[in-house]
Amino acid sequence: MKMNGAQIFVESLKKEGVKVIFGLPGGVVLKIFDVLYDYKDPALVLTRHEQGAMHMAEGYAKATGKPGVVLVTSGPGMTNTVTGLADAYMDSVPLVVFTGQVSTNLIGNDAFQEADNVGISRPCTKYNYLVKDVNDLAQTIKEAFYIATTGRPGPVLVDIPKDVSMNQTEFNYPEKVYIRGYNPTYEGHKWQIKQAADAILKARRPIIYVGGGTVFSNAFEELREFADLTQIPVDMTLMALGSFPATHPLSLGMLGMHGSYASNMTIHHSDLIVAMGSRFDDRVTGKVSEFAPHAKIIHIDIDPTSIQKIMDVHIPIVGDVKCVLRELNQHLRTSVNGQRKEELKPWWNQIGEWQRKHPLTYTQEKNQKIKPQYMIDRLYQLTKDQNPIVATDVGQHQMWAAQHFKLDHPRTWLTSGGLGTMGFGFPAALGAQRAFPGRLVLGIVGDGSFQMNLQELATAMDHHLPVKIAIVNNGYHGMVRQWQDLFYNSRYSASCLGNCPDYVKLADAYGAIGLRATKPEEVDVVIKESLKIDKPVLIDFQVDPMENCYPMIPAGGANNEMILENPPELQNKEKEKTGAKKAGNGEKEGVLTA
Amino acid sequence: MEHIISVMVENKFGVLSRVAGLFSGRGFNIESLSVGPSMDPTVSMMTLVTRGDDRIVEQIIKQLNKLIDVIKVVDLTEGAFVARETVLIKINAKGEDRAEALRITDIFRARVIDSTPATYTIEVTGDTNKIDAIINLLRPLGIKDLIRTGRIAIAREEIKAAVQEKSPDKKRLELK
Ligand SMILES: Cc1ncc(C[n+]2csc(CCOP(=O)(O)OP(=O)(O)O)c2C)c(N)n1
């Protein structure tokens, strides 16, 4: 059947099983939006900013494992997607992003709203296309989805000129794709896997170091079995949280810059690291030359460039974590004996000592300001039975959420790790809520970060996305202030947020619900209240503005050199000015509901 | 150490910028890059000359392989290979210098491809040593202009260069 490009676009998306498109229209994509007008499936979510659309698609993709789809116009529409592209590229999020382009005869003429979309996005996409002929459109879309979702996933951009969306051709959706330069390896090398199994059984101080790739590979059961069989402690990166149950006795929680004392000490003193779907990021290794000095490394990753990039690896295994673990478990099932617990007892005793020495704790005094750790802990305690999806922004609140919100289920953690994109959390929560209308989706967001994409409150209302957004309102770019405390003599250059909106009124202005807690005893009350409301809710938690996040490994420090609390000069300062300066809305009494 | 890497790529627009962008974006050193069509019209061949320690070169090769438009990468330096470069050199050549220029051209089995009363343009092909040598000899005459192609290289037949094949097509995901 003959169709125009816009129809081919929509029909191709249907073939790919796309249910939702996040986007915002403009001149050169009007034909496509016009065709979409007649469709319920895929449905369109109109966002208020293209960056919002990108993070929604990321949230959707991370929560579901399916590719997120975005449709925006040329020029500024495309340039507004760049942060999301870079974010998705860093965190290996499968996205297919369609951008409009000026007509093929105008390309290169500096036409109205023309931008070199393919040129701009090249370094922050896994691959990108400019479709010059409507006859190539279906094939290109097929390839785009294939590339985005296979191997190490990532964002793919498809640039569609206006005339391509108008021109007609026969629609034939290809069944298969073959790209000769693209053949990701899934099965690991058998001999290497055997070597790994031997090394694992020999090690006496082993550690599993799990990264985000384990999530994309859906290797949860395999990881669980691997850990149970071998009794090896599990360290997770920020990106991996949820891939192994945080409350499992073998879990040591997050490692790295703000990881737990025990997780960092364990990896530092280990004799064998089993790395999977992780890439030895500098936020994990700290000073590379002093990272795990006694350890042999087994590294499982689907992306060969991740292996041997930072660290010397003794047993590299290129492959999909799920496939490799399956094979590895098969070896281990026959070779582990009942002695594992006994063999690793001294190691676990040592780890237990570290855990007891510096657990992740906080103190909340009744008559003091709300401690951010306390409110996150309460949010966790009061919602954990509902298996919520948790989205965060970037900053202190993100790290506290990673430390205190104990996730036991995969694909419940939406955070921007590699790029560290403020403004990610709220739209990501909306994307996940759009995918799972019936589930509890929480945002734990920073007051600074939230203000970067708060326009999406309108999208939340339009599409009835009843997310519960907890604003950890410290009146600061808290993480910046913390670095200034520690490394810049507490000179708070541009970290105080000065004038902030009244978040309760803000919610009200959009027709959402705003709640506020200013005292510890109000925390539970507002959380419980929010859970009863079937609408988007913003909760303004006015927390202690001076709280700092520990443990912390200073950038470039070694993993066994953690700062565990405020250094003395900061502690004295804290005592001097009781009731430290608070930005934003003053001390409103009681619990306000809009 | 210097590495000469032969890269087989899709003959599509934008491929050169993907390769160039990889080098600039990751701070890899690139000494020369030459591209041309191959016997297969859908494929182009690139010869890349780069420098770096083992870890960096390993990364370069892996990163090249990761590019979707790259079909095959071979580090020629791991085996026996021949490399050649062509240079066009325009020199001042008046009076007695003209004879000297022709003599040098002759010694290096180079060719004069253009001539005016005051200049010669000389074409020379060879390995790096030969090219450097002729440039050094011609320099005293006064080099007006010089252009080099960058090296192209090919593995010797008898001793196969170590081939960094892309991961074999073992377990392709069956598409729904
Ligand atoms: C888009 C963007 N700009 C700047 C930064 C640098 N940065 C990292 S954390 C941070 C402060 C975040 O403040 P807030 O969202 O209030 O979180 P808090 O640390 O206070 O919990 C800044 C500015 C960033 N990560 N992203």
Ligand SMILES: [Mg+2]
């Ligand atoms: Mg803040």
